[in-house]
Amino acid sequence: MGTVHAKSLDPLPMQGRDLGVSPDDLVETPELEQDTKQEILENKDVVVQHVNIQGLGRTKEDLLGYEISDVFHAKNLIDVMKKAHLARQRLLRLGIFKDVEVLIDTSEGADALPNGLDVTFEVIEVKRLTGSYNTMVGNNEGSMVLGLKLPNMFGRAEKLTFQFSYGTKETSYGLSFFKPQPGHFERNLTLNLYKVTGQFPWSSLKETDRGVSAELNFPLGVTNHTLKWEGVWRELGCLARSASFAVREESGHSLKSALSHTISLDSRNSAIFPSRGALLRINQELAGYTGGDASFLKEDFELQLNRRLFWDSVFSASLWGGMLYPIGGQPCCIADRFYLGGPTSVRGFGMYSIGPQSEGDYLGGEAYWAGGLHLYTPLPFRPGKGGFGDLFRTHFFLNAGNLCNLNYGDGPRAHLQKLAECIRWSYGAGIVLRLGNIARLELNYCVPMGVQSGDRICDGVQFGAGIRFL
Numbered sequence: 001m002g003t004v005h006a007k008s009l010d011p012l013p014m015q016g017r018d019l020g021v022s023p024d025d026l027v028e029t030p031e032l033e034q035d036t037k038q039e040i041l042e043n044k045d046v047v048v049q050h051v052n053i054q055g056l057g058r059t060k061e062d063l064l065g066y067e068i069s070d071v072f073h074a075k076n077l078i079d080v081m082k083k084a085h086l087a088r089q090r091l092l093r094l095g096i097f098k099d100v101e102v103l104i105d106t107s108e109g110a111d112a113l114p115n116g117l118d119v120t121f122e123v124i125e126v127k128r129l130t131g132s133y134n135t136m137v138g139n140n141e142g143s144m145v146l147g148l149k150l151p152n153m154f155g156r157a158e159k160l161t162f163q164f165s166y167g168t169k170e171t172s173y174g175l176s177f178f179k180p181q182p183g184h185f186e187r188n189l190t191l192n193l194y195k196v197t198g199q200f201p202w203s204s205l206k207e208t209d210r211g212v213s214a215e216l217n218f219p220l221g222v223t224n225h226t227l228k229w230e231g232v233w234r235e236l237g238c239l240a241r242s243a244s245f246a247v248r249e250e251s252g253h254s255l256k257s258a259l260s261h262t263i264s265l266d267s268r269n270s271a272i273f274p275s276r277g278a279l280l281r282i283n284q285e286l287a288g289y290t291g292g293d294a295s296f297l298k299e300d301f302e303l304q305l306n307r308r309l310f311w312d313s314v315f316s317a318s319l320w321g322g323m324l325y326p327i328g329g330q331p332c333c334i335a336d337r338f339y340l341g342g343p344t345s346v347r348g349f350g351m352y353s354i355g356p357q358s359e360g361d362y363l364g365g366e367a368y369w370a371g372g373l374h375l376y377t378p379l380p381f382r383p384g385k386g387g388f389g390d391l392f393r394t395h396f397f398l399n400a401g402n403l404c405n406l407n408y409g410d411g412p413r414a415h416l417q418k419l420a421e422c423i424r425w426s427y428g429a430g431i432v433l434r435l436g437n438i439a440r441l442e443l444n445y446c447v448p449m450g451v452q453s454g455d456r457i458c459d460g461v462q463f464g465a466g467i468r469f470l
Contacts, residue, residue, distance in 0.1 A: 048072050048080060049107045049116040055123040059096060060155040066183030067091055071119050080104060084119055091121065093185060095159065096152040099124045126151050136165070137439040137465050143167030156182060172196040187218040202352045204243035204361045205250070207335055208235040226262040229290065231255075234335060244359035250334045256294040258287035268306060272434045273376070273393060275314045279304040287336075288327055295327040296336060313377040318470055320345075320401075321369040325408065337364030340403040341424070341455075343464025345370055347399050348426030348446030350456030355403035357454045369419055370401030372470045376432065393432045395444065399470060400425035424450045439467045 051071050053064055067090040074080040081104065088100045100123050107116030132147040143165050150160040159178040165171065174194040181187040192213045199206050211232030218225055234254045238247060261284050268277035281302040288295030300322030307315050326332045339362070340346060341354035355365045375396040383389045402423050406415050430444030442464040448457045 046074070046076055046080065046115045046117050047113055048074055048119055049111070049113060050118045052118065052120045053123060054120060055125065057125050058128075058155050059123075059125060059152060063094075063156045063182050064091065067094070068121065077104075077117075080117060080119065088121070090185075091123065094157045094180075096126060096157050097123045098126050128152075136167075137435060137441075137467065141167050141169050142465070143170065156180075157185070169200070170196065170198040186224070188216075190215040190217070199239055200352075201239060202339075202350070202362045203334065203364075204239045204247050205334065206237050206239045208237075209233070210235075223263055223265050225264075226260075228260045228262075229258070230260070231257045231290075231292070234333075236333075236335065244361040246358040246363055247334070247361050254294055254333055255292040256287055256333075256336075257290040257292035258285050258294075259290060260285040268304070270437070272437060272440050273314075273432075274304075274306040274316070275308045276306055278306065294333055294336065295330060296332050297325045297327060298336065299323050299325075300338070311377065313375060316372075316374040316376065318372045318374075319369070320371070320470060322367065323406075324366040326366075332366065334363055337366060338368045338403060339364050340368050340370060340401055343442060343444070343458075343462050344466045344468065345399070345470045346401045346424055346426060347397065347428060347444055347462060347464070347470075348448030348458055349424060350458060353456035354401065354424055356405055365403040366405045367415065367419060368401065368403035370399070370470055372400075373398045379431075391434045393434075394429070395432045395442065396429045397444070398425070398427045400450075401470075422450070422452050424448070424452065424455065439465065440469070441465050442469070 048071055051068055053061065053068070056064075068087045071080065071083045071087055074083045084102050084104060088102055091097055091100050100121055103120040103122065105118050105120070107113060107118050128150065130149045130151065132145075132149070134145050136143050136145050144167070145163060145165045147161060147163045149162075152158065153160055157180050161174075161176050161178070163172075163174045163176075165174075172194060173196075174192060176193075177191045179189045192211075192215070194209070194211055194213075196209045197206070198209075209232050211230060213228060213230040213232075216227045232255070234256060236251050236254070238251060262281065264279070264281040266277070266279045266281075268274035268279055279302065283298075283300050285296075285298040287298075300320070302318070302320050304316065304318040309315055322338050324332055324337060339352035339355075341349035342351035346354060352364075353362055355368070356363045376393040377396075378385075379389055379392050379394060400423055402419050402421070404418055404422075406418060426446050426448045428444050428446040430442055433441040435441060442462075444462050444464070445460060446458060446462050448455075448459055451457055
């Protein structure tokens, strides 16, 4: 009887845990040719008769039927192994199993066909309650995160999560419920209840948000979409006694109710060190029509193109932009405006220190754009190639951008002309370090140019940490 055991059916070639053979060995080994049933398997004519799942406790079987159904369509042994591997990956993606093992065996019993196969998934469910502790890197901010999670609450991959985050500038509490659509994990609904307290020293501002939100994620063709409603009670205050009068005027309570839509198209091979592919993300937010005292239309986009060059070097170009249009004649809140500048956007300038300001406090703007050209190369002489050295890149950059307020009584030509005035730009070089697949660190030597009155600059070495870089 031919049996293949595999803890994880990796892409071919694959080593069997018990037999120590690869799929090619199953086809070409003389011993297998002596067995009639294996000759049939060798001739690529098999039928998957049964797919079993062992180890289920609170998980509902109907959920898993969507994830493993493709295995029944396999027509030969190699195809069975590939589809079983994909099914295993889909089961693990649900986040409800700690481990999944696969057993492929010839069928037995009265109804067994000569070329029949049985596939068994042996699963180990995660605990009903799990905890986590980790650190997280934001845009030039670090934080400690504590979490409690109730995975697979009702047996269909639902998840309830409580998270506490304490950071250098922000403290937050959050309770979220996640519900995927069976058979379509990318289509999911998330409900959030949260409280966030943040400090914004560049504006001498502190803000406390208490809110609820509902978020629907779904793919459409090659794009991914997010529909979101958010209701948030915002409390703004001064961070220091020296706060400007413009910031003091913004202090107080406000209520924002907003609908937003995000569409993204991402063909990059990596989010941190992409060597090819493109990213396009467009976000629209409409506030005021579902209640609250904040009324505006906000549009912003992000574009990134990457191309591999010679000697493992990569050329990258990026462009950001956005516009905030107040509705009803009321000026927009300081918390809703755009901010620009710092080690994650226009390098060589202080954090969010480009654009309108009052008495040293930066007030943000209603429109902005920022662009960057980057050249990433391996470290000189390639130390640690194939290992630790591949986490680093040498970085050469040219950044530019502008942020301002607009007079909406003027036409689009006047808006573009204002955005083209007083352009800040910078150039420099440095070292980039990848932190896993979610964040990176930069240490750059920057030369800021086009500096305007009131801008804060960082002429020389500048350190940046974050998940989103221009």
